[in-house]
Amino acid sequence: MRFAWNRLEHQYWRHWRTTGASAATGSARPGTAKAWGAHLPFHPELPTWAMDAGADMCLVSVHKMGAGFEQGSVFHVQGDLIDRARLKLCADLLVTTSPNVLLYAAIDGWRRQMVESGHELLGSALQLAKHARDELGRIPGISVMDDELLGAEASHDLDRLQVLLYVSATGASGYQVVDWLRENRRIDLGHNDHRRVLATLSIADDDTTVGALIDALTAWRVEAVDAQAPKMYLPHPRELQLTSVLLPRDAFFGPCERVPIGEAPGRIAAEQVTPYPPGIPVIVPGELIDRGVVEYLRSGIAAGMNVPDASDPTAETLRVVTG
Numbered sequence: 001m002r003f004a005w006n007r008l009e010h011q012y013w014r015h016w017r018t019t020g021a022s023a024a025t026g027s028a029r030p031g032t033a034k035a036w037g038a039h040l041p042f043h044p045e046l047p048t049w050a051m052d053a054g055a056d057m058c059l060v061s062v063h064k065m066g067a068g069f070e071q072g073s074v075f076h077v078q079g080d081l082i083d084r085a086r087l088k089l090c091a092d093l094l095v096t097t098s099p100n101v102l103l104y105a106a107i108d109g110w111r112r113q114m115v116e117s118g119h120e121l122l123g124s125a126l127q128l129a130k131h132a133r134d135e136l137g138r139i140p141g142i143s144v145m146d147d148e149l150l151g152a153e154a155s156h157d158l159d160r161l162q163v164l165l166y167v168s169a170t171g172a173s174g175y176q177v178v179d180w181l182r183e184n185r186r187i188d189l190g191h192n193d194h195r196r197v198l199a200t201l202s203i204a205d206d207d208t209t210v211g212a213l214i215d216a217l218t219a220w221r222v223e224a225v226d227a228q229a230p231k232m233y234l235p236h237p238r239e240l241q242l243t244s245v246l247l248p249r250d251a252f253f254g255p256c257e258r259v260p261i262g263e264a265p266g267r268i269a270a271e272q273v274t275p276y277p278p279g280i281p282v283i284v285p286g287e288l289i290d291r292g293v294v295e296y297l298r299s300g301i302a303a304g305m306n307v308p309d310a311s312d313p314t315a316e317t318l319r320v321v322t323g
């Protein structure tokens with residue numbers, strides 16, 4: 001079944017929280033978000049697959065680490081703790097009535113490919129990732145993040161196909177690195193922020209693509225010897241937690257107006273604003289906007305931050321509740 005992932009996730013969790021789990025047992029063994037984990041079940045050197053770890057349900061975007069077409073998200077359910085009828089009701093609120101058979105075919109094709117040759121394909125990709133990690137780590141000022149990510153906060157294991165490069169010591173921001181790679185080498189890296197860039201490798205990569213990445217970053221480093229990242233206001237994540245003063249629905253559907261972002265502190269948001277990455281909204285409708293969030297967004301956007309859902313993509317103005 002294909003669905004709008006975040007919204008189903010949200011529906012499911014809201015239901016889960018309000019009912020205290022979906023089954024009579026009220027077990028606290030939740031489902032998990034595995035958007036980037038479609039490939040995990042198919043190679044033992046990859047982190048444990050949520051369902052193997054005993055989750056009752058997990059959500060997966062096959063188009064991310066699998067070979068599905070975009071919008072090919074699925075959920076997996078096992079055991080009897082999840083009320084499947086309720087889950088289907090949630091999904092039915094969101095799914096299209098005109099499913100695209102190509103999406104289903106790609107999901108099934110990927111499943112078959114993984115069953116038949118997933119171990120071999122992923123094994124080669126992991127070898128390539130090791131090579132990329134070794135070579136990229138030799139570039140001065142670039143650190144390839146690895147074990148230091150483990151055991152911190154809630155982290156348990158690392159998918160080494162995700163090659164996360166910490167670039168601050170070069171003086172540049174992650175935004176500057178990806179812009180340079182796109183403009184000069186036609187290489188598009190999916191995720192980046194002020195300090196990091198992420199190269200996501202997959203079964204589609206080979207010596208040529210990985211070689212091009214190593215070569216490009218080596219060339220960038222020579223050229224960007226005096227790089228200077230624009231200053232960004234980075235409050236502690238706690239400071240980015242705004243207070244909700246109105247129901248999101250009332251804020252979004254009620255009377256609203258657009259104001260210059262500098263005038264937004266003290267006003268109630270009527271839209272959602274989500275820097276991506278990390279893909280977590282800093283503002284949702286109904287929250288009281290404060291100066292810290294505004295400075296974070298302003299300085300971030302000036303530095304290259306991507307805010308895909310803001311109604312004004314430049315975020316020079318924000319949609320706020322009238323009055």
Ligand SMILES: Cc1ncc(COP(=O)(O)O)c(C=O)c1O
Binds near residue numbers: 006033036061073
């Ligand atoms: C953690 C996480 N969850 C959910 C999503 C959204 O998934 P989809 O592309 O299936 O809408 C993303 C997308 O990047 C993600 O990173």
